[in-house]
Amino acid sequence: MPEELRRGLEGVLVAESELSYIDGDAGQLIYRGYSIDDLAHGASYEEVLYLLWHGHLPDRNELESFADTMATERGIDSDVLESIEALARADEEPMAALRTMVSTLSAYDDDADADPTDREANLRKGRRITAKIPTALAAFVRMRDGNDPIAPREDLSHAANFLYMLNDEEPDEVLEETFDMALVLHADHGLNASTFAALVTSSTLADLHSAITSAIGTLSGSLHGGANQDVMQMLQEVDNSDKEPSTWVNDALEGGRRIPGFGHRVYNVKDPRARILSEKSEELGEAAGDTKWYEYSVTIEDYIKDEKGLVPNVDFYSASTYYQMGIPIDTYTPIFALSRAGGWIAHVLEQYEDNRLIRPRARYVGAKDREFTELDAR
Structure with missing residues (x-):
């Protein structure tokens, strides 16, 4: 009896995860046991990142240390900025530009040569990727529009800093709170297409930057993030x-x-x-x-x-x-990626902890008995 074919892998279980739970009939989303309603209304994006990466909500000292450390990683190398400027001049699509920018960041990461399964190195790389994506994206948008990039500030939240770099104006409390909530809501969502792409990539023991680059490419499609x-x-x-x-x-x-x-x-x-x-x-x-x-x-x-x-x-x-909020329409999907990077990284960390190469099979339905003819006789 032939094996059942599940197109799109619908209904197929391929992994176990402690990160997010979805009840599609009840309309329920949970991050590590916490309702999305509670997190969206009561936790910052930095708190949710800590939860996803470390398994528990941080206390005040843990949060301050985590947020401060990530804030110091917001700056990007001048060479990366030059490559962003070249992408802006070429009028590259924002998601394609973001994909290239994240890949480029790998060359300037202090842990680039670390073992792909080194959890502490991956946490450091994850902080840098998550911190630098807003800086790179805001710089791209501003340079594309003929404006100078705005340097990041360490005294602002993750959400407020991005809006500041994008608009050259510190957002008011309502805008900051709204954008922070949007980041929380988009941070993770089970084994969606982009997350699965990141897992497939990391299952080969490719590095974290490669996995996130794969995820960004997958998110760019209109059936997922567009x-x-x-x-x-x-x-x-x-x-x-x-x-x-x-x-x-x-x-x-x-x-x-x-x-x-x-x-x-x-x-x-x-x-x-x-x-x-x-x-x-x-x-x-x-x-x-x-x-x-x-x-x-x-x-x-x-x-x-x-x-x-x-x-x-x-x-x-x-x-x-x-x-x-005054955000350019063609940056909506890159902002999705800006948020979802936290979830992607969390899933990749899980994959590395209990890795097995993801290698599904396809049912062959082509011919099997065709006769080969030499080139001159075809």
């Missing part, structure tokens, strides 16, 4: 049309278009991260005195649920949240 950008572009189309949002969506569906930001391979109910971000999107709109992006989103959500039985995923409300 939908947030597509959602915002859709909302802008709605805004520029003379139609009500529900009418616009109905016409788009009848025209064969796919509405981005809906459906998930795991969740059968509304993504809990979308629920939390929808609240922040509404709050940002109310603070700015213009809730149209939130209102468009709610109308579209209700219509798609009624007509198609689909519910929004995290990309759907992260789009309007980021847009109202």
Whole structure:
């Protein structure tokens, strides 16, 4: 009897992890035993990083030491900055640029030659990668737009420092809190495609930078991380049309278009991260005195649920949240990577601790008895 084929490895268990748990029927997400609601509303991104990498929430002294150490790693080498400038001049796609930038960081890492399974070296490399990605991304965006890069500050949080480097302006408390929450919500999500790519790479005993570079390349696809950008572009189309949002969506569906930001391979109910971000999107709109992006989103959500039985995923409300924060649309997916790097690193650390080469098989369905003909006789 032939073995069962599971396309996309759907339903196939390939690893055990203590990092995150998802209940797709209940709409529940847990990081190391803690509800995403509690973490999003009560913990900083730095606290969540510590939790993912070390297994417990830090006390105040542990957090201060961890955050301070990571903050000192934010600077990037001048040679890396020159390569970023070259990417900006070439008008490279942001995710492709980020992939190249992370790979380049390897050449300037003090632990680059360490054994790939050296946990302490990987924790140091992980801190540097996580600390430097915001600096590299902000520099790329600014140089692409014709502005000088802004040096990182060690006295700001991870979230506030990125917004400061991006906009040359220290964010207010509301923006910092909102962006920090978004980072927490995106930090990990089980064995998704990009995380699995990182595990496959690390299972060969490739180094941490290689694994994260693989993950970034995987995240760049619209079926994984790129939908947030597509959602915002859709909302802008709605805004520029003379139609009500529900009418616009109905016409788009009848025209064969796919509405981005809906459906998930795991969740059968509304993504809990979308629920939390929808609240922040509404709050940002109310603070700015213009809730149209939130209102468009709610109308579209209700219509798609009624007509198609689909519910929004995290990309759907992260789009309007980021847009109202003044973040360029084509950097939404790199920001996803900026956050998810923490989860990728945590999973790679787990993989190294009990490594086995990931080597699935494919069922051969091609010919087997073809006769070979010499070149001159073909």
